[in-house]
Amino acid sequence: MRFTLEAGEARDVRRLCSELAARYETPENPEFLAIAPVAAHELPRRLRLWLNDFRLNEPASAYGVLSGLPVDDEAIGDTPAHWKLQEMRRNVRVEEIALVLTGSLLGECIGWATQQDGHVVHDILPIKGLEHEQLGSGSEELLWWHIEDAFHECRGDYLGLMCLRNPDNVPTTFLSLRDVPLPAEVVGKLFEPHYTIRPDESHLKKNKPDPAQIVGDLAVSYEHIDQMNTRPEKIPVLFGDPKAPYIRIDPYFMDPVEDPEAAAALKCLIDAVDERIYDLPLEPGEILFVDNFQGVHGRKPFKARYDGKDRWFKRINIARDLRRSRAMRERASDRVIH
Numbered sequence: 001m002r003f004t005l006e007a008g009e010a011r012d013v014r015r016l017c018s019e020l021a022a023r024y025e026t027p028e029n030p031e032f033l034a035i036a037p038v039a040a041h042e043l044p045r046r047l048r049l050w051l052n053d054f055r056l057n058e059p060a061s062a063y064g065v066l067s068g069l070p071v072d073d074e075a076i077g078d079t080p081a082h083w084k085l086q087e088m089r090r091n092v093r094v095e096e097i098a099l100v101l102t103g104s105l106l107g108e109c110i111g112w113a114t115q116q117d118g119h120v121v122h123d124i125l126p127i128k129g130l131e132h133e134q135l136g137s138g139s140e141e142l143l144w145w146h147i148e149d150a151f152h153e154c155r156g157d158y159l160g161l162m163c164l165r166n167p168d169n170v171p172t173t174f175l176s177l178r179d180v181p182l183p184a185e186v187v188g189k190l191f192e193p194h195y196t197i198r199p200d201e202s203h204l205k206k207n208k209p210d211p212a213q214i215v216g217d218l219a220v221s222y223e224h225i226d227q228m229n230t231r232p233e234k235i236p237v238l239f240g241d242p243k244a245p246y247i248r249i250d251p252y253f254m255d256p257v258e259d260p261e262a263a264a265a266l267k268c269l270i271d272a273v274d275e276r277i278y279d280l281p282l283e284p285g286e287i288l289f290v291d292n293f294q295g296v297h298g299r300k301p302f303k304a305r306y307d308g309k310d311r312w313f314k315r316i317n318i319a320r321d322l323r324r325s326r327a328m329r330e331r332a333s334d335r336v337i338h
């Protein structure tokens with residue numbers, strides 16, 4: 001599903017986001033996050049209707065690309081060398097606000113205490129030294145297709161990926177489960193809890209830039225991650241309606257399956273996705289909204305430049321219902337899951 005803003009609509013979005021950027025330093029300001037769903041009422045009606053349809057009707061495509069928002073390559077400055085260089089965010093405040101504001105039409109933006117220092121808006125950019133890691137900040141390896149934060153019961157219902165810069169047209173990869181034909185007995189097996197998914201690298205201690213900061217509540221969060229890593233619970237890969245199932249999978253971080261039929265069912269699904277997954281390259285200003293219950297995504301390998309002009313995306317995770325994670329957040333309105 002694609003949606004292109006008309007020139008006048010794009011100007012209106014830009015004006016609204018610029019006004020908000022003048023009031024809030026960053027879209028991560030809790031006051032901004034609290035009013036974002038209301039401020040989003042001021043977005044163009046056609047855009048609101050499109051996202052409402054995406055949320056409500058769960059189209060078989062399992063994704064939506066919003067285009068038409070301009071990005072000024074010079075004004076956004078250099079691609080930072082690392083996501084921890086937060087001062088570089090001031091150049092892209094309007095873009096970040098556009099991402100959070102449109103995402104707020106699908107639900108509430110959430111973050112993880114154990115990922116990118118608890119930020120709600122993430123930077124996806126290649127980091128020197130991580131070229132061969134299974135991370136958004138890797139580059140030279142294929143980023144295996146996955147459901148975002150599949151290991152976690154409170155993973156987002158949606159993912160928003162905004163392209164700020166993509167000079168080599170490096171594609172995101174994508175496939176909707178609706179496009180994967182599976183025999184009924186395979187579906188049946190995948191509905192049974194035979195499978196384990198360990199936390200992906202982005203949540204591990206080793207990817208925290210300053211491990212000395214792991215104290216107090218954060219130490220408890222990392223303990224929780226350690227536990228999920230050493231003793232992952234057994235879960236089904238498919239759930240919901242057997243006629244149109246939802247999916248929870250991250251093959252790279254799954255263990256061999258004991259039950260032979262369950263193992264064969266998983267292999268059948270993985271092979272079917274591998275055969276069909278396709279490139280979905282994004283251009284600057286485009287936002288890809290992924291239905292994280294129905295579509296898997298990844299990224300093709302590429303050679304980073306490290307010259308300030310590297311591929312640069314912003315990412316948000318969106319929950320339809322914040323209450324699902326209430327026990328892992330300090331206050332009702334908090335966004336960060338511990």
Ligand SMILES: O=C(O)CCC(=O)C(=O)O
Pocket residue numbers: 124136143148161171172173297298299313315
């Ligand atoms: O870089 C991309 O296109 C996608 C990376 C990814 O899977 C993610 O950021 O979650």
Ligand SMILES: [Fe+2]
Pocket residue numbers: 146147148297298
């Ligand atoms: Fe991802």
